Structures are given as structure tokens and as C-alpha cells.
Amino acid sequence: MGKLCYPKTKNITYNVRLLRSPFAHKNSQYQIINEIETSDPESAPNSINDRPEVRRKWIKGLRLCVLGVVLAFIAHLALLLKLAADSAANGYGWSSLTSAVYKGDCDSAHQMATGLHVLVNVIVLALTGASSYCCQILSAPSRARIDYAHSKRVWVSIGASSFSNIWYAPLWRKVLWFLVWGTSIPVQLLYNSFVYVSIGATDYGIMAAPSNFINTTDFSDWSVPGDLELDKVLGMNLESIQEEIKNGSFEKMPYVTCTEFFSQGYQTDYGTLVATLNTSKKIFAWPCQLGASDGDLTMHPGSDYSNGYSCALSTTFNSDGYYSYSNMLVAGSDENELGSCYAQKVSPACQLGCSLPIGLVVLACICLKLLCVVITAMEQRKEIILTIGDAIASFLRRTDPYTVNNCLMARSNKGQPKTVLHFKNDYPWVSVFSKAVPFRAGQTPPPQPKRISNTNTKWLYAVPRRLFGFLLILKAVIIIAAIVIFAASGSISGMGEISAERVGALHESRMSFPDWGFFPTILAVNLPQAAITVIYAIYNNVLTRTLLCAEYNSYAVKRKPLRVSFPTGEQRGTYRLSIPYRYSIPFLATFTTAHWLCSQAIYLIQFVPRDSSGDFIFDRQLNGLAVSPFGLKMMMIPMLLAVGGIILLVQRRFKSTAMPLAMNCSAAIAAACHPPPGDELAAEKPVMWGEVNIEVANLHTHMGEGLPDLKTECRHCSFTSHDTRKPDPEVVYY
Numbered sequence: 001m002g003k004l005c006y007p008k009t010k011n012i013t014y015n016v017r018l019l020r021s022p023f024a025h026k027n028s029q030y031q032i033i034n035e036i037e038t039s040d041p042e043s044a045p046n047s048i049n050d051r052p053e054v055r056r057k058w059i060k061g062l063r064l065c066v067l068g069v070v071l072a073f074i075a076h077l078a079l080l081l082k083l084a085a086d087s088a089a090n091g092y093g094w095s096s097l098t099s100a101v102y103k104g105d106c107d108s109a110h111q112m113a114t115g116l117h118v119l120v121n122v123i124v125l126a127l128t129g130a131s132s133y134c135c136q137i138l139s140a141p142s143r144a145r146i147d148y149a150h151s152k153r154v155w156v157s158i159g160a161s162s163f164s165n166i167w168y169a170p171l172w173r174k175v176l177w178f179l180v181w182g183t184s185i186p187v188q189l190l191y192n193s194f195v196y197v198s199i200g201a202t203d204y205g206i207m208a209a210p211s212n213f214i215n216t217t218d219f220s221d222w223s224v225p226g227d228l229e230l231d232k233v234l235g236m237n238l239e240s241i242q243e244e245i246k247n248g249s250f251e252k253m254p255y256v257t258c259t260e261f262f263s264q265g266y267q268t269d270y271g272t273l274v275a276t277l278n279t280s281k282k283i284f285a286w287p288c289q290l291g292a293s294d295g296d297l298t299m300h301p302g303s304d305y306s307n308g309y310s311c312a313l314s315t316t317f318n319s320d321g322y323y324s325y326s327n328m329l330v331a332g333s334d335e336n337e338l339g340s341c342y343a344q345k346v347s348p349a350c351q352l353g354c355s356l357p358i359g360l361v362v363l364a365c366i367c368l369k370l371l372c373v374v375i376t377a378m379e380q381r382k383e384i385i386l387t388i389g390d391a392i393a394s395f396l397r398r399t400d401p402y403t404v405n406n407c408l409m410a411r412s413n414k415g416q417p418k419t420v421l422h423f424k425n426d427y428p429w430v431s432v433f434s435k436a437v438p439f440r441a442g443q444t445p446p447p448q449p450k451r452i453s454n455t456n457t458k459w460l461y462a463v464p465r466r467l468f469g470f471l472l473i474l475k476a477v478i479i480i481a482a483i484v485i486f487a488a489s490g491s492i493s494g495m496g497e498i499s500a501e502r503v504g505a506l507h508e509s510r511m512s513f514p515d516w517g518f519f520p521t522i523l524a525v526n527l528p529q530a531a532i533t534v535i536y537a538i539y540n541n542v543l544t545r546t547l548l549c550a551e552y553n554s555y556a557v558k559r560k561p562l563r564v565s566f567p568t569g570e571q572r573g574t575y576r577l578s579i580p581y582r583y584s585i586p587f588l589a590t591f592t593t594a595h596w597l598c599s600q601a602i603y604l605i606q607f608v609p610r611d612s613s614g615d616f617i618f619d620r621q622l623n624g625l626a627v628s629p630f631g632l633k634m635m636m637i638p639m640l641l642a643v644g645g646i647i648l649l650v651q652r653r654f655k656s657t658a659m660p661l662a663m664n665c666s667a668a669i670a671a672a673c674h675p676p677p678g679d680e681l682a683a684e685k686p687v688m689w690g691e692v693n694i695e696v697a698n699l700h701t702h703m704g705e706g707l708p709d710l711k712t713e714c715r716h717c718s719f720t721s722h723d724t725r726k727p728d729p730e731v732v733y734y
Contacts, residue, residue, distance in 0.1 A: 062137065062377040065130040069370045072126045075119065076366060080359040083195075087356060094356050097518055098606070098621070100198070106350035109197050113352060114600075116195045121596045124191060125588070127369065128533070131180050132540070134373050136386070138177045139165040143383040143394050146666050150402040155411070155429050155667040158391045159548045161541055162664070173379075180372045183365040188530045190358045192599045193522040198606040200349040200616060204271045207241070211276040211340075214245055241274065250274065250342040258341030271344035351616070353606060355518070388552050389562035391666065392719055393571065393683040395673035403671035405734040407717045408450040410660035411668050429667050449699055449714050449732035452658040460650040462549035462663055463542055471542055474535060475643050481636065521623045525604050532598060532639075536591045539642060540579075543587060546650060547579055549663055555719065556656035559688035569684025590645075594638040601631025658727045659689055675720040682721040690724030691717050691733075699732065 087099035102109060141149075141156045149156045157165050166177045210216070236244070244250055251270075258275070385391050403409060463471070551563070567573040579587070605626035609617045654661075662668035675682050676694040699712040715731050727733065 062134070062373070065133050065373050066370070066377060068126045068130045069366065069373050072123045072130075073363075073366045073370055075123055076359070076363060079116070079119065080356070080363060083354045083359065084356055087354065092356075094360070097355060097357060098618075099354050099356055100351045100616075101354055102352035103349065103616075104351075106197075106199065106348050109350040109352045113195055113197050117192065117599050118596065120191055120194060121592060121599065124187060124595065125592050127184065127187060127366065128536075129588070130373060131184050131369065134180050134376050135166075135177055136161060137384070138173050138180070138376055139163075139169070140384050140386045141165055141666070142381050143385060143398075146385065146394075146670075147400070150400055150667060150670065153402070153429050155665045157664045158385055158666050158669060159388045160544045160664040176372050176376060180369060180376075183369040183372075184533075185530075186361055186365050188533050189523055189526045191362050192526055192529055193355070193604045194358045194362065195352065195354050196604045196606060198351045198353045198608045198616075198621070200351070200610045201607045201622075202271050202346055202610050203617070204273060204344075206273045206275065208275050213238075213274070213276060214242060236272070241272070244344065245274070245342050250344050253341045253343060258343065269346065269348060271346045273344070274342040276340055276342075349610065349616075351608070355522075358522075384565070385666075386565045387563060388548055388669070389564040389571070390566075391669045392555075392673055392687070393562050393564050395670045396675060396683040396687070396719060397680075399674050400667075400670035403667055404674060406671045407674065408452065408660050408733050409662075409668045409671035411663040411665035429665075449712070449734040451732050452660075452717075452727045452729055454657045454729055456653045456657050457661060458650060459546045459550065459652045459654065461661060462546045463650065464545075464663075467538070467542065467545075471538060471646070474538060475647070478535075478636075478639050478643055518623050521604060521625055524625050525602055528598050528602050529595060532591065532594055535639075535642075539587070539591075539646060542646060543579055543583060543649070545664060547583060549661060550652075550654065552662055552669070553654040553656050553659050555687065556659040556689045559686045561686045562683065569681070570686060571684065586645075587642075590638045590642050594635060594642075597631065597635040597638065601628050601635045602626075658729075672717065673719050674716070675718050676716075676722060679720050679722055682719065685721035687719045687721050688724050689717065689719050691715055691727045692720050692722060692724055694718075696734070 083099070083101050084094065086101035087093075087096065090100045090103075092099035102112065139157075139162060141158070146156050156162075166174060169177070241250075250272075258273075383394060385394060460468070554560075561570045561572050563572045565573075603626055605624050607622040607624070609620045660668060660672070662672065672689060676692050694716050696714050696716050699714050713731055715728075715733050717727055717733050
């Protein structure tokens with residue numbers, strides 16, 4: 001910073017208020033739109049900086065969004081066509097709500113599902129990033145919109161997402177904005193359940209037989225009901241059962257072990273059960289299968305053998321909403337002593353399923369989003385203010401007439417410390433047009449000169465009070481949820497899958513399994529995904545606002561070129577908006593990981609019964625919501641990292657203590673951009689904010705009759721390419 005030599009100042013007497021502007025601006029440098037009666041002020045004449053190469057540079061930035069959505073569309077279309085072809089090979093069409101694309105061992109099914117879920121989350125990440133970028137461009141104001149708003153004493157949000165910006169935008173941009181975000185909702189609520197794993201739950205028969213059944217060849221003196229058709233109930237006759245037991249196809253178990261295995265909710269490892277009785281010579285047999293309505297193993301509906309017998313899995317539904325299991329009792333044989341059990345070993349079977357209608361809905365959403373992004377890239381608005389650098393450059397080229405003599409204007413934030421409140425505006429600026437009081441000639445009082453503050457302000461004060469309060473609530477909810485989840489115990493330690501060995505642990509880990517239907521279950525599964533997206537949007541807004549203020553404040557400590565969307569001269573070009581890559585990449589990685597972990601912790605699970613021949617029975621399938629306690633704990637790790645990261649971030653302090661906290665307020669930024677004469681090309685050069693060499697009038701306050709006037713030295717601060725010096729706390733500025 002160079003040493004400044006101040007010219008001799010004029011002594012002008014003021015009666016408390018500044019009576020006239022101390023330095024003049026050429027009216028040709030700007031265009032006042034106060035009296036323009038138009039529904040779209042952006043139709044006002046374009047600026048002198050409207051150059052073809054500027055438009056091409058900006059469109060090239062948006063082309064990255066178009067490319068991202070196109071790649072997401074191609075990836076999803078290829079996946080959809082592949083799954084549709086595999087479904088057609090298994091007899092399913094496009095109208096099938098659920099389809100099977102693979103049938104085989106469970107490990108392979110789970111591995112394929114995990115890989116496809118990774119692809120799905122990458123597609124969602126690309127769509128989310130493109131949507132966020134596109135919506136910020138749609139809500140970004142043009143210079144004409146800012147001029148019109150300032151004429152009404154309304155400030156406009158710069159560089160940060162603002163619903164008020166889009167609320168006052170033309171109808172076509174409102175529609176585009178809502179379509180871009182609206183097409184993300186079905187993707188968030190459905191896409192993670194596009195692919196899922198179905199587990200085969202074996203229907204099996206139970207036979208109670210005498211203990212010497214294995215070695216008996218003559219069954220003539222045994223009591224066998226005449227209408228008992230073992231082939232239908234067990235899938236085999238007595239001779240076949242004996243042969244299978246002898247050749248090792250059945251596993252012998254003691255009574256206690258047998259009770260444990262057949263007291264599980266669903267069977268995947270075992271089929272037919274033979275229970276031997278020590279005293280009886282009677283043979284009983286009855287079928288058990290997975291009920292399609294309540295997830296319970298019940299007697300076969302309408303079976304001739306259902307009366308008087310109960311399944312080995314005797315389930316009752318408790319008042320607390322979870323299943324419990326009683327000991328195995330063979331109905332009608334209470335007087336007999338139960339010996340050992342023989343359980344038929346079966347190979348666990350799973351299938352990889354998909355919902356083609358969900359794939360079509362997601363495809364339609366991606367197509368509509370792509371159309372909206374392309375239209376956004378083709379719009380003809382000029383001089384869009386996307387970044388803080390765009391705003392500074394625009395106001396340096398054409399100074400704003402409504403913020404003259406108010407170089408220390410700052411956005412008033414009630415959360416700021418009292419030492420900063422003297423930056424508060426002398427007259428009201430609002431962010432809502434309905435509350436605006438337009439400038440009126442001769443009636444609008446000029447602003448008062450102000451002193452700088454040497455308060456070392458935290459980044460925390462760059463966040464509006466309401467937004468920060470909502471952020472605190474979210475932090476508390478996340479921390480409480482983390483405490484509850486980490487304190488809870490669960491017997492399932494895996495993520496994203498329930499293997500055959502752990503199927504029986506479903507109820508032990510207190511997972512209710514009501515059959516709500518396919519789509520209600522999908523919505524329940526994906527609601528946490530939508531919640532994470534909301535948290536992402538809030539954290540992104542907080543991060544944007546703090547880093548925007550930090551970038552603005554950095555110009556008070558170091559001279560550097562402006563970072564703009566359409567660079568000219570020595571300006572720096574950029575494709576990012578407000579968040580530097582060193583923050584945005586870890587931020588996106590954290591929430592992408594949280595999304596994927598959520599899909600592995602809370603997910604759709606489907607049980608499909610298999611008959612005694614091993615064939616799936618799809619009309620009795622059961623859809624449910626599966627929760628992995630271990631997965632929930634893993635999911636909370638990136639969420640807690642995000643909480644800790646944002647807490648540490650807002651504790652940082654701004655480098656300059658003198659610069660006002662403009663935040664995202666267009667009026668405060670414009671007030672800091674009134675450079676000295678001869679600096680018309682400041683926007684093209686490296687600039688710095690500070691006290692500038694300019695002739696300003698001293699303030700003389702009339703103290704009363706017979707008393708000398710109080711003389712106060714006044715100076716001016718601005719962004720400039722000329723030499724600056726650090727503002728003096730003992731001097732007032734306007």
C-alpha cells in the first residue's frame with residue numbers, strides 16, 4: 001500500500017446532517033431505472049460490457065452442467081435397458097412393478113446390488129451438483145434487476161442462494177427453477193430402491209414320527225392318516241425321507257438346537273423338518289409357509305391338514321409391536337417326549353430385483369432436468385451477477401447512484417456483536433419489495449458518516465440469525481441421533497445385506513416387518529435420503545455465505561484481480577460460484593458418503609417364498625424395511641464430521657477488522673465501489689479495498705448560538721486499483 005497525500009479539503013458547514021454530496025459522479029456512467037414501469041426490469045438496456053466472448057465463456061461453464069446431466073442420462077438409460085433385457089429373459093415386462101434380473105447365490109446378488117448402488121449414488125451426485133449450479137444461475141440477478149431494486153431501496157442477494165431472488169424473477173425462470181428442483185424429488189425418494197435383493201424364504205413341511213423311523217422298513221403297525229399325502233405336504237414320501245436322512249441330506253440336531261433354528265422368522269438354510277417322538281407310533285405332517293400379509297410362518301391356507309397342528313415356529317404378535325417365539329411343541333403330541341430333529345439342508349437362494357416403472361420415472365425426470373439446463377444455458381440475459389467478483393466489477397464500471405456517501409454500509413445482522421452495529425444503515429434497506437420505501441427527491445435524508453470498527457469478527461456472523469438457529473437445531477438433532485444410535489445395540493453387523501446366516505436375527509434386532517406394500521415401503525426407505533439432501537442444502541447455504549464473506553473481506557488485506565464469471569483484462573476466470581474447491585470437494589465427498597451409507601443402513605428387503613421344489617412363489621412376496629444398526633452407526637460418522645467441520649469453520653475470524661460485513665447484500669457491496677476519479681478501468685485490474693485519495697468535505701456540526709462549530713475530518717473508502725491505506729478508527733468515512 002502506498003502513502004497517500006490528501007489535498008486541501010473544503011470547509012462546509014453542516015447542521016448535523018450532510019447537506020450535499022462531497023464528490024460528484026458523472027450521470028453518464030449509470031442509468032437510473034427508478035421511473036421505469038415494467039414487469040421485467042431485466043429488459044432494460046444492456047451494459048457496455050456486453051461482449052460476445054463474455055457470453056461464450058459463461059455458456060461454457062453451464063455446458064459442464066449439461067455434460068454432467070447427459071452423462072447421468074446415458075448411464076441410467078444403459079442400466080435401465082440392461083435390466084429390462086434381463087427382466088424380459090425371466091418373463092417380466094415394462095409394466096411389472098417388480099422384476100427379477102438374476103437368480104442364484106446370495107453373495108453374488110449382494111455384490112451386484114452394492115455395485116449398482118454405487119453407480120446410482122454417482123448419478124444422483126451428478127444430478128444434484130448440476131441442479132444446484134443451474135438453480136443458482138437462474139436465481140442470480142442481472143445488473144438491471146439490481147438497479148431496479150436499488151431504486152426501491154431493496155437489496156438483492158449476491159452469490160448465495162435466495163428464494164426472494166427467484167420469487168421476483170419472471171415467470172419463465174420461476175418455472176425453470178421449480179422444475180430443476182422438482183425433478184430431484186422423485187429421484188431422491190425412489191432411485192435408491194430401483195435395485196434391491198430378494199431373499200428366498202423356504203416353505204417347508206413338518207413331520208412328527210416315531211424315534212425308530214430311520215431304520216424301520218415296515219410301517220404297517222404305525223398310525224398314518226389315510227388322507228395324508230406326504231408328497232404334497234413334504235415334497236417326498238416316507239421312503240425318500242429315509243433315504244435322504246441316511247445319505248446325509250438331512251442334518252441331525254438335538255432338541256435345543258432344533259428349537260433355535262426353527263424359531264427364527266424365516267428359513268433359508270433348511271427345508272423339511274422331521275421331529276422324532278420317543279413313545280408315539282403316530283405320524284403327523286403339516287405344511288408351513290411365509291404369510292404374505294404379516295410376515296409370519298403360518299399353516300398353508302385351506303390345507304386339509306391345518307386343523308389341530310401348529311408350525312414349529314409358533315409366533316405371536318406382542319403388544320410392543322415385535323415378534324416373539326415360543327418353544328417348539330408338536331400339536332396333539334403333548335404327552336410324548338420330543339427326541340431329536342432332522343432338518344433338510346437346502347442351498348440359500350436370492351435374486352437381484354429391480355422396478356422398471358421406477359427406472360422409467362427417474363428417466364423422465366432426468367430428461368426434463370436436461371431440457372431445463374439446456375434452456376438455462378441458452379437464455380439471453382446479460383451481465384449476470386453470479387459471484388462477489390462479478391458484483392464488484394459491475395459496480396466499479398458503473399457506480400450505483402443510490403449508495404453514494406455510504407462507503408461503510410453493511411448488511412445489518414442482529415446476531416453481530418454490538419461493536420459492529422454502528423455499521424447499521426441510516427435509512428432502511430429491505431430485501432422484500434412489499435416493504436420497500438422508494439427514494440423521493442428532497443425527502444430521503446443522506447447517510448451519516450461512520451467510523452470503522454476494529455472488531456475481529458468471526459465467520460459465524462456472516463450467517464443470518466434464523467439460518468444459524470435452524471442450523472443449531474439440525475446439529476442438536478444429529479448429535480442426539482448419534483448418541484441414541486451408538487448407545488443402541490443390534491445383532492446385525494453387516495451393511496446393505498442380510499445374509500442367509502443372519503436372516504433369523506431380523507426380529508432379535510427388533511426390526512418390525514409389516515407389509516405396507518411396495519411403493520409405501522420404498523418411500524419409507526428413502527425418506528432418510530431426502531432428509532440428508534435437506535441437510536446438505538442448509539450446510540451448503542451456510543458454507544456459501546461464510547466463504548463469500550471471507551472472499552470479500554480478503555480484498556482489504558491483499559491486492560488481487562477480481563474472480564469473475566466472464567473475465568476481461570487481468571481478471572481471473574472461474575467455473576465455481578462461491579465455494580472454493582478445497583472446501584467443496586471434501587464437502588461433497590462427505591455427503592456423498594453419507595448418502596451411500598444411508599442406502600446400506602436403511603434399505604428395501606424382499607422375502608419371496610420358495611416351495612418344496614425350490615421355485616419362487618412371487619404372488620406371496622413380502623416387502624419390508626430393513627435397518628442395520630451397524631450401518632446406522634457408520635452413517636452417523638460423516639454427519640458428525642460435517643457438524644464438527646462447520647462448527648470449527650465458523651469460529652475462524654475475518655482477516656480485516658476494518659472492512660464492513662457486506663455478506664450477500666448488493667447495496668453494501670455497491671456502497672464500497674465508488675472509486676476515485678481517473679480509476680474507470682479499476683474492474684479490469686488488481687484491486688484492493690481501503691482508504692482512497694479523494695477530495696471530500698469535512699463535517700461541521702453546528703453546536704449552538706455563540707459556540708464554535710465542531711469540525712470532523714471525513715474520508716472515503718472504496719475498491720480501487722490505485723493506492724490505498726488502512727482506514728483510521730479515529731476518522732469518520734462516507
